[in-house]
Amino acid sequence: MAWLDYNPVWLRRDYWESLCERWAIEPWQERSQVAKRNRSTHPEKNVHTSGSVSYATHSQKLHHELERAPTFHEFFDRTHKQKGTDDYVSESARTIPETYDRTIADRYAEGTPQPDLDPEAWVDATGGPRKGRVYGFGDSLDTTLVLSSYASSVALRHMRVHLLRRPSVV
Structure with a gap:
């Protein structure tokens, strides 16, 4: 979880850690990769x-x-x-x-x-x-x-x- 140390100043630390844990799980990572592919496939959109x-x-x-x-x-x-x-x-x-x-x-x-x-x-x-x-x-x-x-x-x-x-x- 490389992003754990980069929490926004306006967000409580415990909320940030909870978000990072959620983003690290496999279903979320798969969804993120699909979205990344879609963005790169249709950059004009x-x-x-x-x-x-x-x-x-x-x-x-x-x-x-x-x-x-x-x-x-x-x-x-x-x-x-x-x-x-x-x-x-x-x-x-x-x-x-x-x-x-x-x-x-x-x-x-x-x-x-x-x-x-x-x-x-x-x-x-x-x-x-x-x-x-x-x-x-x-x-x-x-x-x-x-x-x-x-x-x-x-x-x-x-x-x-x-x-x-x-x-x-x-």
């Missing part, structure tokens, strides 16, 4: 530039730098672009904002006010939620309302398509 800094902290720092609240797009770019360049960390990080921007351009007439974030358009651009999470939202945003609203709108779209395909009865 696990990339952002936030490091161990929370999205909330990044948002506060960006707010301080800009001297105003950052837009969702600015925040996404900050957490998904390489530092010092304009390059996104992955292909999906590049294409999702582009898809979102096209959807917004189609949805809102030029010159009309647009929301900072249209959650339904963003979820569509990401390809939908995966395991109850939405790409780009991080842990700081509560997605419950977004996902329930998204599920309702998807159901309505399917219903409209179904009704449009039905032969009309006169």
